[in-house]
Each structure stands twice: as structure tokens, then as C-alpha cells.
Amino acid sequence: MKLWIYRPAQLLDAARDYKLYADGKFVTYVKRGQRFCVEVPDDTQTLQAKLSWCSSQPIHTNDISHGAVTIKNAFSHNPFLVFFCSTLFSTFGRKHYLKLII
Template sequence: MEIEVTRPKQFADMARDYHLLVDGKEIAVIKRGTTQKITLPEGSKTLKAVIDWCSSPEFNVCDIRSGKIVLKNSFGSNFFKSIFLPLYYISLGKNRYLKIETGI
């Protein structure tokens, strides 16, 4: 299965890359503001995005309908969250720091 992965330009994490894991193995490095086409290995079950010690929840490959996903941090699009929640997201919420969404 081939998917298109988009990472929007967000202020947070602008100098760091996201690593995309399929079933626990790294298959791609996603840079800020880019879109990449990635071929998933046959029989893939889960996707996960990782940056440093933070990550996204596991995302089921079968939930990808359009063949497109978006990787972004959880608070980058909300001004109030970006002021008040970064400490939460890098400590207790470290497994929810990134989001994987379907479609564009």
C-alpha cells in the first residue's frame, strides 16, 4: 500500500524531524513542510510517529481510506494550548505529543 504523508509547517518542532514507524520499524524521516510518498510493507498493521522521547498513539493502517495522512504536533494549531500545555505533552502526555490524521 502506498500512502502520502504530509507534515505541515508548524512553529513547534521546526528544527526537528519526525520518524515514521511501521510495526515498530522506522521506514521514513519526515521533514517540516514536506509531503512524501511512502510504500508500506505488505501486511503492515500499525503506524507511529516519533520525535525524541515523544510519540503519537499507534494508528491502525486499515483506518487509512484516502491513502493520505497528516503528521503534526498536538498543540501547534491552538495558541492557548501552545502556551499552557507543552510541559504536559513532554512529560505525562509524551505518547500523545504527535497526531496522525487521515486525509488532508
């Protein structure tokens, strides 16, 4: 199965690469501002992005209708959250730190 992966050029995590996993197995690194096509096995059930101990919620591949996934930091759109709640997101909200958008 071919998937188009896109990561916007956000300021947070600019120097760090996200990792993409298919069914718990490493697939590729995703760099800031990168858009590319990746091949995952046809029997893949879930996709998940990770950054150190933080991650996204897993998404099911049968929900991906158009073959494109965007990986981004879940709270970087709100400056208030960036300045005052980033520690909260990287500790208690670590499983919601990244967001996969289909």
C-alpha cells in the first residue's frame, strides 16, 4: 500500500525527526517540511508516529481513504499551549503529543 506522508514545517521539534511505525514496526523517519511516498505492507492494520517517549494515537489504515497522512505536533498551532503547557503535553499527554491527520 502506498501512502503519502506530509509533515508541515512547524517550529516545535524542528531539529528532530519523527518516526513512523506500521503495526509496531519502524517504517521511516519523517523530517520537518517533508512530503514523500512510502510503501507499507498491504496487511498493515495501524499507523503510529513517535518522537522519543511521546507518540500519536494509532490510526487504522482502513480509515485512510485517499492514501495521505499528515503528521504534526498536536499543540503547536496555539502559542498559549506552547509556552505554558508544553511540559504537560510531554509528560501526562505524551500519547497525544503528535497527531496523525487523515
